[in-house]
Amino acid sequence: MASIQDIQNEIVEEFAMFDDWMDRYEYMIDLGKSVPVIDEQYKTEDNIIKGCQSKVWVHADLEEDKVKFSADSDAIITKGIIAILIRAWSGQKPADIIAADTAFIDQIGLKEHLSPTRANGLVSMIKQLKMYAVAYQSQLS
Amino acid sequence: MLDIQKIRADFPILNREVNGRPLVYFDNAATSQKPQQVIDKIVEYYTLYNANIHRGVHALSQEATDLYEEAREKVRAFFNIPQAKQVIITSGNTHSINAVASGAHVFVKKDDEIIVSAVEHHSNIVPWQMLCERVGATLKVIPVLDSGELDMQAYEGLLNEKTAFVVVNHVSNALGVTNPVEEIIKGAHEHGAMTLIDGAQSCGHMKLDMQALDADFYTMSGHKMCGPTGIGILYGKEEALNALPPYQGGGEMIDQVTFEHTTYAGLPHKFEAGTPNIAGGIALGAAVDYLNELGMDNIAAYEHELLIYATEQLKAIEGLKIYGDVVNKAAVISFNVTTLHPYDIGTIVDKLGIAVRTGHHCAQPVMERYSIPGTVRASFAFYNTKEEIDIMVQALQRAVSMLS
Numbered sequence: 207m208a209s210i211q212d213i214q215n216e217i218v219e220e221f222a223m224f225d226d227w228m229d230r231y232e233y234m235i236d237l238g239k240s241v242p243v244i245d246e247q248y249k250t251e252d253n254i255i256k257g258c259q260s261k262v263w264v265h266a267d268l269e270e271d272k273v274k275f276s277a278d279s280d281a282i283i284t285k286g287i288i289a290i291l292i293r294a295w296s297g298q299k300p301a302d303i304i305a306a307d308t309a310f311i312d313q314i315g316l317k318e319h320l321s322p323t324r325a326n327g328l329v330s331m332i333k334q335l336k337m338y339a340v341a342y343q344s345q346l347s
Numbered sequence: 348m349l350d351i352q353k354i355r356a357d358f359p360i361l362n363r364e365v366n367g368r369p370l371v372y373f374d375n376a377a378t379s380q381k382p383q384q385v386i387d388k389i390v391e392y393y394t395l396y397n398a399n400i401h402r403g404v405h406a407l408s409q410e411a412t413d414l415y416e417e418a419r420e421k422v423r424a425f426f427n428i429p430q431a432k433q434v435i436i437t438s439g440n441t442h443s444i445n446a447v448a449s450g451a452h453v454f455v456k457k458d459d460e461i462i463v464s465a466v467e468h469h470s471n472i473v474p475w476q477m478l479c480e481r482v483g484a485t486l487k488v489i490p491v492l493d494s495g496e497l498d499m500q501a502y503e504g505l506l507n508e509k510t511a512f513v514v515v516n517h518v519s520n521a522l523g524v525t526n527p528v529e530e531i532i533k534g535a536h537e538h539g540a541m542t543l544i545d546g547a548q549s550c551g552h553m554k555l556d557m558q559a560l561d562a563d564f565y566t567m568s569g570h571k572m573c574g575p576t577g578i579g580i581l582y583g584k585e586e587a588l589n590a591l592p593p594y595q596g597g598g599e600m601i602d603q604v605t606f607e608h609t610t611y612a613g614l615p616h617k618f619e620a621g622t623p624n625i626a627g628g629i630a631l632g633a634a635v636d637y638l639n640e641l642g643m644d645n646i647a648a649y650e651h652e653l654l655i656y657a658t659e660q661l662k663a664i665e666g667l668k669i670y671g672d673v674v675n676k677a678a679v680i681s682f683n684v685t686t687l688h689p690y691d692i693g694t695i696v697d698k699l700g701i702a703v704r705t706g707h708h709c710a711q712p713v714m715e716r717y718s719i720p721g722t723v724r725a726s727f728a729f730y731n732t733k734e735e736i737d738i739m740v741q742a743l744q745r746a747v748s749m750l751s
Contacts (some may be wrong), residue, residue, distance in 0.1 A: 227366075227698055232749055259690040259706050261720070280720060280749060281688035283695075319694075326690060 207272075210302050212310045213294045214310040221314035230315055231283070238286030244278040255334060260284045262327035266338035272297050273342055275335060281288075284326050287311070287319050295335060300346065303339035308332060349645050354730050357382040357637075361730060368700030371735045376520055376679050376726035377704055378570045379551055381634075385573055388633040390624040399622055401599055415625055418632025421614075426567075427556040427636045428582055432614040435581040436628050440547040441470040443566035443581035444514075446594040448474035451512060453590055454541045457483040462502070462535075464526065464638075465491040466519040468710045471545045472749055475514055484511065491716055493602055494670030495524040503534065510540040518548035521710040522671030523679025523726070527548070532562050541587065546561070550580075551728075552650060552677050554643040562582035563587040569627065574634035576626035581618065588614050595620040625631055646729045650678035653727045657736045661725075664743055670722055678727040681708075684743065687750050689721045695746035701739050 208216075224230045244253075248265035255262040260281035269275045274295040279285040290311070295303050311320055320328055358380045363370045369432070370373035372380060398407035400415050416431070423431045433445045437443045455461060461475050465488050479486050487505050497515075506513075513535035518525050528544050533719050535542045543564040549555060551572030557565060564587060569578035583591065593611055594599055597620035603611040611617045638646065657680055661667055684688060693705030706721040707714045714721055725739060 228749070231695065231698070235749060259693075259721070260688060281690040283691045 209293050210298050210306045214306075217290055217294065218310050218313045221295070227315065234290070234316070235282055236286075237289040238282045238284075240289070244276040247252055248276070249278065249288060255330045259324070260326045262288065262331045264331055264334050264338075266342075268342045268345065271299055271305060271346060273300055273339055275338070277331065279327070281326065283319070286330060287328060288331065289343035290314075290316075291332070291335070300339040300343035304336060304343060348537070349641060349729060351649075351730065351732055355732075356408075356643070357384065358730050359383060359386070359728055361606075364701045365702070366698050371701040371731075371738050373725040373727060373731065373735070373739060374702045374704050375731075376523070376548055376571070376677075376708075376724065377730040378576065379576065379728055380730065381573055382637050383632050385575065387631045388630040389575060389626050390484045392629050395486060397625075400625055401616070411625060414629045414632075415623070418628050418635075420634050421491050421632040421635040422580055423533050425639065426550075426565075426582060427558050428581075429558060430585065433489075433582055433585055433588060435583070435618045436631075437579040437581050438577050438617075439570070439579035440545065440566050440568035440625060441579075443579050444471055444543070444545060445474045446581055447566075447583075447591065448478045448565050449594050450592040451478055451541075452482050453592060454513040455479075455482055455484050456511065459484045460487050460505075460507070460509045461485070461512045462487045462505050462515075462540075464489040464497055465716060466495070466497065466517045466522060466524065466526070466710065466713050467514075467516055467545070468520050468547075468708065470547075470709070471516055477514075489515070491641050491713070494673050495519070495522040496520070496673055497526055497531075499527065499530065502531065506534055506538045506540070508538065510535065510538045512541045512543065514543045514545065516545040516548065518546075518552070518677045518679070519671065519710075519713070520548050520679070521708040521713040521722070522681050523548075523676045523724075524671045524673055525675045525677060528562070529560065532560065534562070548677060548679070549699060551638065551646075553647045557582050557726055569631045569634070572634055573637055574631035574633075575624075575627045577624045578631050580631075585614070588618070591618075593617050593620070597621045598738075643730065649729050650727055652729055653733065653736065654678040654680070656733050657739075658725065658737055660740045664740065664747065667743075670717060670719075671696065679724060680726075681722040681724045683719060683722055684747050685751070687747065689723045691750050692743065692746050695749055696739065698741045699738075699742040699745065701742050703739070 244263050249263050253263045262279045266278045275292050277288045360380050396411045398411045419431050419434050422434050489502045492498050517528050532542045541563045542560045547568040550567040563584050565582040567580040570576040602612050602619040639645040670681045689705040704724040
């Protein structure tokens with residue numbers, strides 16, 4: 207499995223192929239449509255992160271020493287960004303997820319979606335992904 | 348007839364670009380833009396008159412007080428309020444509602460009922476829920492029909508001898524529907540209940556006559572009628588305001604203070620504790636002048652024309668559904684396109700320079716009523732144009748094709 211950094215660099219390169227925002231958004235929307243959605247049984251009130259604008263569901267499992275994330279959103283643009291994050295962070299070791307940052311989202315021109323005032327649930331989702339990683343890390347050690 | 352190009356020249360922000368495109372501002376229900384005349388008034392106040400009011404004998408304080416009280420008088424005349432002392436200057440519409448709700452235990456007793464409508468925004472629900480908890484009263488809700496109109500038959504059924512207060516917005520912020528407030532006030536009064544009408548969405552868009560309307564309290568938002576933020580109005584009938592205890596204690600709201608007992612100042616000062624938003628109040632006066640210059644009837648007629656045009660154009664988009672598609676409404680259109688999420692649509696059209704509101708509009712019960720996560724809301728003002736509506740419609744079509 208490639209490292210988080212390698213995957214993030216790969217994503218940045220992919221997005222660099224597009225000159226204008228519309229193509230970037232179209233690509234992101236396509237990614238959102240193709241993301242493995244969360245298993246219906248995990249789409250519960252407990253797993254929901256309520257933004258003012260869109261809802262996000264997150265689920266995590268520990269498989270051996272790696273964390274597997276799945277997530278979903280009712281808004282497709284939010285889901286596209288989730289897809290990007292999960293591609294980079296899912297299947298990685300808890301310690302690496304804890305150390306990861308979201309600067310690559312800025313680099314691909316989607317920074318505005320991670321603004322806390324955007325209220326789409328993404329900022330809380332990232333916090334949640336990190337918290338799962340912290341919890342699994344303490345289980346492993 | 349309004350000269351829209353001339354009017355647009357008064358609003359410097361309309362020259363701005365957003366995401367590389369000329370701004371199309373259709374979020375007027377959230378806040379209106381400000382004409383240069385209002386902006387200049389704020390600068391002029393701090394440049395020439397800044398002083399605390401109602402307390403100094405020096406010339407600056409006197410001049411600032413005069414300007415502030417002139418603004419109050421302008422507001423009085425604008426809404427046909429009998430006396431200037433019935434114009435309470437607050438920090439905004441929410442403050443105005445809370446000022447009444449927090450003292451309304453003098454009107455609402457244990458086991459009484461307060462009636463609100465199903466189309467209220469949170470500002471006109473929560474303060475009344477808090478009052479109910481405090482006094483042991485019950486909140487009753489006028490249901491909304493599929494059309495977005497209030498179920499007036501149900502309202503009649505809710506009224507009884509326990510009804511102590513009826514609170515309804517004049518225009519729903521989430522749907523734009525104008526509620527039959529005259530009839531609602533009349534019904535409440537027939538049962539001896541007090542009334543508060545939330546005018547946040549009506550005050551800059553239609554001619555309002557407080558004496559004709561006959562509400563006991565009416566609340567207005569300054570920043571939604573071309574004034575600055577942080578300023579609002581509470582109107583009340585004189586006897587209602589006299590009966591209402593003060594909301595906050597402090598300077599300016601007192602008559603005599605000793606450690607044993609304090610007597611309160613008369614109206615309006617009883618409700619205006621502390622140093623007010625002086626610049627905001629004076630600038631609100633300038634906003635009133637500006638609206639008067641254009642004429643509220645002209646504004647209402649032109650905004651209605653925009654509403655009709657936009658409704659027609661939007662309906663041409665396949666799968667677009669308007670919530671609150673009725674005749675009697677303000678220039679606000681709340682809609683969804685098929686099952687697309689409003690957040691997605693809002694994000695794409697923002698990229699195209701268009702400011703619309705998306706989400707639940709701080710009125711979650713309304714969204715629940717229609718079982719939707721939210722809507723896209725386009726709300727117009729007199730400085731908007733049909734060309735801008737065309738730009739929005741094109742942007743929406745683009746968003747739909749990207750997202751579907």
